[in-house]
Structures are given as structure tokens and as C-alpha cells.
Amino acid sequence: MIAKIQCYTLSGLEGIPVEVETDVNKGVPSYDMVGLPDTAVKESKERVRSALKNSGLLFPMNRITINFAPADLKKEGAVFDLAVAVSLLKASEQLIGADVSDIVFLGELALNGDLRPVGGLLPILISAKSHGFTRFIIPASNAKEARFLGGAEIYPAENLLGVVKHLVGVEQIEPLETAEFAACKRENTSADLKYVKGQPMARRAIEIAVAGGHNLLMVGPPGTGKTMLARCLPTIMPDLTFEEALEITKIHSVAGILGEEGIVTERPFRTPHHTATTVSMCGGGNRVVHPGEISLAHGGVLFLDELPEYKRSTLEALRQPLEDGKISVSRAGGTFTYPSRFMLCASMNPCPCGNYGSANLVCTCTPAEIRRYRRKISGPLLDRIDIQVEVDNISYDELTSGEKRESSETVRERVNIARRIQRNRFSEYKLNTNAEMGERELNEFCRLGRESEEILRRAFERMKLSARARARIIKVSRTIADLDGSEEILPKHVFEAVSYRLDEKI
Amino acid sequence: MTAYTRDECALIWLCACAGLEPKERVVLLRAAGSPSALFEKYERFLGVLPQREPPCGFDERKRQLSALLKEMAQKKRFAVTAVSEDYPEALKAASPPLVLFGEGKRELLKEKLFCIVGSRITPPWAEKFGSEIAEKLSRRFTVVTGLAEGGDLSAVRGALPSGKLICVLPCGLDECYPAAHAAIKERVREAGLLLSEYPFEEKTKKYSFHARNRILAGLCEGVLVLSAAEKSGALITANTALEYGRDVFAVPYNPGIKQGEGCNELLKKGAYVCTCAQDVFDCYGILPPEEKEIVLSPEEEKIYSLLHEEGELHAAIIAERADLPIYEATAILSSLELKGLVVKSGGNRYGCVG
Numbered sequence: 001m002i003a004k005i006q007c008y009t010l011s012g013l014e015g016i017p018v019e020v021e022t023d024v025n026k027g028v029p030s031y032d033m034v035g036l037p038d039t040a041v042k043e044s045k046e047r048v049r050s051a052l053k054n055s056g057l058l059f060p061m062n063r064i065t066i067n068f069a070p071a072d073l074k075k076e077g078a079v080f081d082l083a084v085a086v087s088l089l090k091a092s093e094q095l096i097g098a099d100v101s102d103i104v105f106l107g108e109l110a111l112n113g114d115l116r117p118v119g120g121l122l123p124i125l126i127s128a129k130s131h132g133f134t135r136f137i138i139p140a141s142n143a144k145e146a147r148f149l150g151g152a153e154i155y156p157a158e159n160l161l162g163v164v165k166h167l168v169g170v171e172q173i174e175p176l177e178t179a180e181f182a183a184c185k186r187e188n189t190s191a192d193l194k195y196v197k198g199q200p201m202a203r204r205a206i207e208i209a210v211a212g213g214h215n216l217l218m219v220g221p222p223g224t225g226k227t228m229l230a231r232c233l234p235t236i237m238p239d240l241t242f243e244e245a246l247e248i249t250k251i252h253s254v255a256g257i258l259g260e261e262g263i264v265t266e267r268p269f270r271t272p273h274h275t276a277t278t279v280s281m282c283g284g285g286n287r288v289v290h291p292g293e294i295s296l297a298h299g300g301v302l303f304l305d306e307l308p309e310y311k312r313s314t315l316e317a318l319r320q321p322l323e324d325g326k327i328s329v330s331r332a333g334g335t336f337t338y339p340s341r342f343m344l345c346a347s348m349n350p351c352p353c354g355n356y357g358s359a360n361l362v363c364t365c366t367p368a369e370i371r372r373y374r375r376k377i378s379g380p381l382l383d384r385i386d387i388q389v390e391v392d393n394i395s396y397d398e399l400t401s402g403e404k405r406e407s408s409e410t411v412r413e414r415v416n417i418a419r420r421i422q423r424n425r426f427s428e429y430k431l432n433t434n435a436e437m438g439e440r441e442l443n444e445f446c447r448l449g450r451e452s453e454e455i456l457r458r459a460f461e462r463m464k465l466s467a468r469a470r471a472r473i474i475k476v477s478r479t480i481a482d483l484d485g486s487e488e489i490l491p492k493h494v495f496e497a498v499s500y501r502l503d504e505k506i
Numbered sequence: 507m508t509a510y511t512r513d514e515c516a517l518i519w520l521c522a523c524a525g526l527e528p529k530e531r532v533v534l535l536r537a538a539g540s541p542s543a544l545f546e547k548y549e550r551f552l553g554v555l556p557q558r559e560p561p562c563g564f565d566e567r568k569r570q571l572s573a574l575l576k577e578m579a580q581k582k583r584f585a586v587t588a589v590s591e592d593y594p595e596a597l598k599a600a601s602p603p604l605v606l607f608g609e610g611k612r613e614l615l616k617e618k619l620f621c622i623v624g625s626r627i628t629p630p631w632a633e634k635f636g637s638e639i640a641e642k643l644s645r646r647f648t649v650v651t652g653l654a655e656g657g658d659l660s661a662v663r664g665a666l667p668s669g670k671l672i673c674v675l676p677c678g679l680d681e682c683y684p685a686a687h688a689a690i691k692e693r694v695r696e697a698g699l700l701l702s703e704y705p706f707e708e709k710t711k712k713y714s715f716h717a718r719n720r721i722l723a724g725l726c727e728g729v730l731v732l733s734a735a736e737k738s739g740a741l742i743t744a745n746t747a748l749e750y751g752r753d754v755f756a757v758p759y760n761p762g763i764k765q766g767e768g769c770n771e772l773l774k775k776g777a778y779v780c781t782c783a784q785d786v787f788d789c790y791g792i793l794p795p796e797e798k799e800i801v802l803s804p805e806e807e808k809i810y811s812l813l814h815e816e817g818e819l820h821a822a823i824i825a826e827r828a829d830l831p832i833y834e835a836t837a838i839l840s841s842l843e844l845k846g847l848v849v850k851s852g853g854n855r856y857g858c859v860g
Contacts, residue, residue: 198822200821200822200825200832201821201822201832201836201854204832204833204836220853221853350852356630356852358852358853362763362764362765363627363629364627365627366626366627366655367626367627367655367656367659368626368655368684368686371686390852390853390854392820392853392854392855393853455841455844458844459844462843462844462846480833491841492834492837492838493837495836495837495838495840495841495844496833496834496836496837496840498840498844499836499837499839499840499843
């Protein structure tokens with residue numbers, strides 16, 4: 001008898017349906033698997049045999065053929081174990097009366113029949129749902145991840161026997177209740193702007209950067225709190241929406257770094273070390289293409305500490321994803337596209353010795369050394385960083401009044417207001433933030449008064465700005481005006497935006 | 507093509523083609539009496555020098571010279587020789603170069619010349635100051651400087667727009683040192699004047715900086731030192747200038763700043779203190795050029811006067827003193843910066859100029 005069981009595999013972030021067909025015939029006992037299974041799939045034979053035996057079920061001693069359709073797609077991993085076991089049971093007539101036709105079976109089997117969790121479950125469920133499947137049997141340990149998928153019956157099973165009992169109607173498994181998504185309240189994180197001492201300029205800069213989705217570069221001597229400030233970035237970003245959370249969770253699920261909650265509730269903050277390879281940044285791998293750091297930072301912050309220390313090629317690889325918000329990784333096995341809309345936050349020292357421009361310490365670097373150091377960051381990359389701010393080591397004894405420290409929450413409220421203004425502005429366009437504006441939107445939403453135009457012209461001459469830098473300054477001015485609640489871009493907004501560009505030496 | 511006299515041609519050949527040390531050239535000239543005599547009977551006078559390879563013949567010398575003159579005409583270069591009419595009188599003070607090759611505006615040599623130098627490591631504020639003062643001095647003087655990084659470059663930037671700028675190179679006119687400044691060298695060639703005492707392809711040698719500095723000091727009426735550590739090229743220029751009896755100006759520094767030790771040392775020895783262009787103009791009894799009236803808003807006025815009193819302040823302190831939120835203070839500061847009254851000096855500090 002032939003049995004057909006539905007299963008899924010992953011390609012990038014997309015679930016691809018795979019049918020497991022099992023034919024049990026009379027003849028010399030044998031067990032054949034066809035349809036391009038890899039080693040892990042072939043080894044499922046032993047797991048399934050033991051699991052069946054240890055669950056008190058029968059492993060048929062017949063001529064068995066198992067086919068994975070479509071036959072031309074390579075099947076990888078252990079996600080098919082449950083589907084293979086169920087199809088064997090069905091084909092050997094051990095599941096009489098059970099209707100398995102529209103159920104998707106997912107899970108890896110242990111030798112004792114227990115179900116083990118599988119990676120990338122959420123993206124599979126989302127794809128399967130969009131393909132019209134609404135009933136799923138999944139490992140109970142994946143339940144947390146799956147409970148956010150509404151509009152489907154999802155049965156979390158502990159073991160194979162439980163699945164069988166459920167299918168033949170002896171003992172029903174309770175379907176999962178859909179959970180309400182709640183963004184993390186961030187109560188117990190140690191990063192908060194209220195713990196940052198001083199740095200009024202940098203505080204303002206990160207507020208603007210987050211409000212308008214601008215990329216940020218912090219330049220300053222060692223030990224001035226650049227990293228601390230960067231860690232505060234996620235705390236002032238707007239709360240995740242459910243759609244964003246799902247998208248981020250899909251990526252993290254595929255990468256196998258999903259935490260306890262089963263869904264990402266906090267904006268990611270990725271800090272790849274400067275020894276990171278280009279592949280680890282952008283994604284890759286020879287069999288399964290894993291998402292890279294820039295995709296893991298999707299929806300959050302990619303923090304590159306000591307920017308000039310990164311390999312030039314690695315940095316240059318960021319340019320295209322920074323513009324497009326996604327990356328296509330092409331390998332012989334296929335092309336995989338992962339989203340990568342992140343906010344880039346980078347930090348660097350002003351010169352090799354770190355003291356250039358310092359008030360008390362003397363810089364011992366020659367101009368050539370400084371130039372060489374700065375040249376490690378290419379102009380095109382620097383052009384994509386809208387806000388460049390100096391983080392200094394001013395001691396707060398120099399200020400007489402008690403410093404005012406705002407908490408992340410206060411700042412986040414202002415950011416949320418500015419983001420709302422932007423959402424309303426761009427409601428008819430496919431944009432979210434000012435930083436994403438193109439030439440057309442710039443013309444429409446960022447008209448400058450005569451005085452502001454004059455300021456820009458002067459800044460242009462004095463600072464020798466490129467045309468791209470000009471557009472960037474206007475975008476930042478727009479965000480500053482939004483934070484100010486001003487419809488119009490006023491001269492003071494332009495002036496402030498101009499101050500976030502550091503002089504470049506020829 | 508500029509017409510050169512026979513003596514001029516002889517000197518040009520002697521400096522560019524003969525391959526002699528400067529001292530040897532002087533010895534030969536003295537022996538021959540006149541440059542043209544030396545050129546014609548070069549073989550005979552070469553005897554006064556210690557042993558060397560036999561010289562090329564008269565015809566060969568003439569061929570070399572005409573090739574050189576042709577090249578100079580092609581590259582729009584000229585040579586000012588010790589016997590030329592417009593050879594700078596001031597330069598004759600000590601060990602004058604027999605020939606200066608130039609490219610650009612030759613007439614600048616007749617102007618009043620003032621030299622600005624600074625070492626390669628010059629603090630950012632001093633670079634800004636150098637640019638500002640070079641810009642102002644260039645309205646009454648022609649600014650003379652090198653083409654090195656740091657102080658020299660800041661003076662170049664300031665004087666370049668007016669075109670009243672002479673850069674003396676430590677290498678041939680075909681070369682550029684440092685190589686990174688090729689673009690700016692090109693701009694000086696177009697707007698101002700490049701000078702060099704070396705044959706065109708001559709590379710920079712260790713001693714050529716010293717030699718160049720003597721020309722800098724020799725050409726000018728005065729020298730302003732923007733920055734100089736205890737041992738630096740800028741200081742050598744200043745000391746040479748003192749030897750030649752030129753006025754030396756120095757920018758005062760806080761004690762303990764290495765890049766300013768040389769400047770402070772010069773001041774101790776009696777150099778003029780220079781904190782603005784007026785200091786230089788006063789010394790030469792020159793009326794200052796008229797300043798453009800700059801209109802400031804009340805807030806700008808407030809912050810500007812604050813900086814004027816304190817010199818250099820951190821943006822956060824400025825904001826606090828002016829009782830403004832930090833972002834408004836930075837906006838006003840960047841407005842003042844665009845008006846050229848304030849400079850960023852790194853580490854979010856702002857300084858006052860002008």
C-alpha cells in the first residue's frame with residue numbers, strides 16, 4: 001500500500017513542500033530511499049526503526065521504498081523523521097481510519113520515540129500556511145516558537161506514540177493556543193541612557209539617528225563610552241511590531257539562535273568582531289546558506305566597533321545591503337535572499353594613537369599616518385553614514401550644573417513621535433524612515449527655504465561636500481525638523497545637520 | 507619662448523645638466539670669471555676640481571642646453587638665474603642658488619614676500635589659524651611656503667584662492683613630495699608659482715629639505731612659524747631667517763605642548779608674538795585690508811563673545827554658559843563656522859578665530 005505524507009524543508013527563509021511517499025510491498029525485506037536524500041535523511045532509517053520498536057509499533061519486514069518528492073530537490077536534515085515514520089505506519093496499515101492527508105508532519109525522532117525540535121520551524125509554518133495547510137504536528141519543544149502563528153491548528157507532540165494515539169483518535173492532543181505578541185519591556189537590561197555619563201552631543205546624535213533610521217559613526221579616543229552609547233541604541237528604538245518580530249524570528253530560527261521565548265521580542269543588537277569574514281557578515285555556507293550578521297541584525301543594530309580594523313573587502317560588501325535592505329547570496333546550489341534592513345552603527349578612533357583633537361593629550365601621529373588610518377574606510381561607505389559625531393573625553397567636573405540624564409524611555413517617546421510623523425508622510429510610499437528617501441521624495445518633502453539653501457551652498461564650498469553628502473544633510477535636517485515637530489525645515493535644522501559631518505582632509 | 511642671455515643659458519646648463527655639487531659650481535664659476543666663459547671652455551676649467559670623468563664636448567653641451575630649453579618651453583617653465591634681471595635681491599643674502607626653476611606666475615617674485623611654515627604635526631586649531639592668517643596676509647603679501655603636510659599645507663590652503671602663493675619644492679618640478687599632494691601642487695601651479703633649484707627629475711634627498719628651507723628664509727621679509735617641536739624643519743627655517751636678518755614671528759603655545767616648544771623657544775629668544783594678521787601688518791607698517799562686515803544674530807553674538815573671551819571651549823560648556831540646549835548651541839556654532847569666525851578643533855571643542 002502507498003502512503004503520502006506532507007512535510008517541509010527550508011530554502012533560505014522559504015519553506016518548500018516535500019511529499020514523503022512510502023510503498024510497502026511483499027518481497028525480500030529491503031529499505032530504499034530515493035529523491036536525493038542527504039546522509040542525515042538516509043540515517044533516519046535507523047532512528048525510525050528504533051523509535052517504532054521502542055514505541056511498541058511494528059517496523060514492517062517487507063520491501064519498503066520511500067520517495068521524497070519533488071525528486072530533484074536535495075533533502076537535507078532530520079526534519080523528515082516524523083513524516084517518514086508516519087508514512088511507514090500508514091503504508092503498513094497501522095493507522096487505520098486516521099486521516100493524514102492534509103496534516104504537515106515536522107520533527108526529528110530520538111531512538112526512544114521522543115520528538116526533538118527542528119530549526120527554522122517558524123518560517124516553515126508561515127510558508128505552509130500561505131500554501132493552504134492549516135494542520136501541523138510539531139515537536140512539543142518547538143511549541144513556543146509556533147504559538148504565534150494564528151489561524152492554524154498546531155498540535156505539539158511529545159513523542160511518536162502520542163502522534164499515533166492522536167491520529168487514530170485514542171487520545172487527542174490539545175492544539176496550541178495562539179499567543180498574543182508583546183514586545184519586550186526591557187526591564188532588566190543594563191543598557192539605558194540614564195547610565196551614560198555626559199556626552200550630550202552624542203546622545204542627541206543617536207536620538208536623531210534612531211528617529212530617522214540614519215546610520216551613525218562615532219569617532220573618539222579609547223574609553224570614552226562609544227560602545228556603551230551603541231548598546232543603548234536598541235533601548236530607544238521603537239517597539240517591535242508583530243510583523244517585524246515574525247520576520248526577525250524567521251531569520252533567527254533559520255540560524256538556530258532563537259532564544260527561550262520562541263519569538264524575538266527585542267530588537268537585535270549584533271556586534272561581530274573585526275576578525276569577521278565577509279561570508280560570516282553577509283551569509284553563506286556550502287550546503288545550507290546561513291544568514292550572515294547583517295541579516296541577523298535585520299530590524300535592529302549592527303555595531304561595528306573599531307571600524308578601520310575590519311577587512312576592507314568585508315566593509316565594502318556592506319554597501320549594497322545598506323542601500324537595498326536585503327542581500328542575495330549566490331552559491332552553486334542556488335541564490336538565497338535574506339532581508340538585511342539594519343541600522344549601521346560604527347565606532348573608530350580619530351587616529352592610530354587615539355588622541356587627535358584631544359584637549360589634554362598630545363597626538364603623536366603624522367598626517368600621513370592619520371590619512372592612512374582614515375583611508376581604510378572608503379568614501380562610498382562613509383557617504384552612506386549620515387551622522388558622524390565626535391565622542392570626547394570631557395570630564396564632567398568641567399561643567400558646573402548637575403548634568404541632566406534622560407532615561408531611554410523618555411528619548412524613545414520622542415523617537416516614537418518622530419517615527420509616527422514619518423509613517424504618515426510616507427503612507428503612500430513604500431518607505432518607513434527619512435533615511436530611505438530617494439531623489440523623488442527629497443524633492444517632494446524636503447523643500448528648503450531660500451535661507452536654508454544659502455546655508456547649504458556655503459557649507460558646500462567650505463566643507464567641499466559631495467552631491468551625495470548634500471542629500472544626506474537634507475535628510476538629517478528633515479529628521480531634526482520632525483523631532484522638533486516642525487513642518488518646515490528651518491535654517492537651524494540645517495545648521496545642526498551640517499554639524500554632524502566631520503571635516504574630511506584632502 | 508623666453509629669450510635667455512648667454513650667461514643665463516650657461517648657468518641653466520651648469521645647474522641642470524653638468525651634474526656637479528653646488529659648491530663645485532661656485533668654484534668653477536670663480537675660476538672662469540663669467541658663466542659664458544665657463545660654458546665655452548668647460549674642459550679647461552674642470553681641471554680645478556679634483557679628479558673626475560672627462561666632460562662632454564662643446565657641441566654636446568650645446569645640444570643638451572637646447573634640449574633643455576625646448577623642454578622648458580614645452581612645460582611652460584622658466585628659469586631665474588643669478589644674473590637675471592628679476593632674480594630676487596633678498597635671496598643674495600647667503601648661499602644663493604644659481605638658478606631657480608619655476609612654473610606659474612613669474613611676476614610673483616617681484617612682490618613683497620612673507621613666509622609661513624609649520625611642522626608636519628600641527629594641531630588642528632593651528633592649521634585653521636594658519637589658513638586664516640595666510641588668507642589675510644595674502645591680501646598684502648605673497649605667501650611663501652613649502653608643500654609639506656601640516657603647517658605648510660594649511661598656509662597653502664589659505665593663500666591659494668587669492669593666487670598670491672609661492673611653493674618652494676625640495677625636489678625637481680617633475681616630482682612631488684609628498685606624493686599625496688600632487689593634486690594640490692597642480693592647483694598651486696595654476697594659481698600661483700612653484701619654485702625649485704633642482705633639475706626637473708631630481709628626487710627628494712635627505713639634505714634637500716634644509717637646502718629648501720634656506721631659500722624660504724632667504725626670499726622673504728619675515729617668517730611666521732605656526733608650529734615647531736624642539737627639533738623641526740620649521741625651526742631650521744626660522745633660525746636661518748634670523749641669520750639672514752629677517753623678522754621672525756611665532757604663534758604662542760601652552761607650556762607642555764610638544765608641537766609648540768620650538769615656537770615658545772623662538773619667542774623667548776625675541777621673536778615677535780603673532781596671534782593675528784594685524785601683528786604682522788603692524789610690524790611692517792602696513793594698513794590692514796578692509797574686513798567685510800559680518801552680521802550676527804543675538805544668539806550668535808552671545809556665543810561668539812563667549813568664545814572670544816575663553817578662546818577654546820567644549821560645545822557642552824558653551825551650551826551651558828549660553829543657557830541653550832546642546833543641539834541649538836551646535837546649530838549656532840556650525841553657523842558661526844560657516845561664517846568663518848569659529849573653528850572645530852576636534853573632540854567637540856570649538857575655538858575662536860579672527
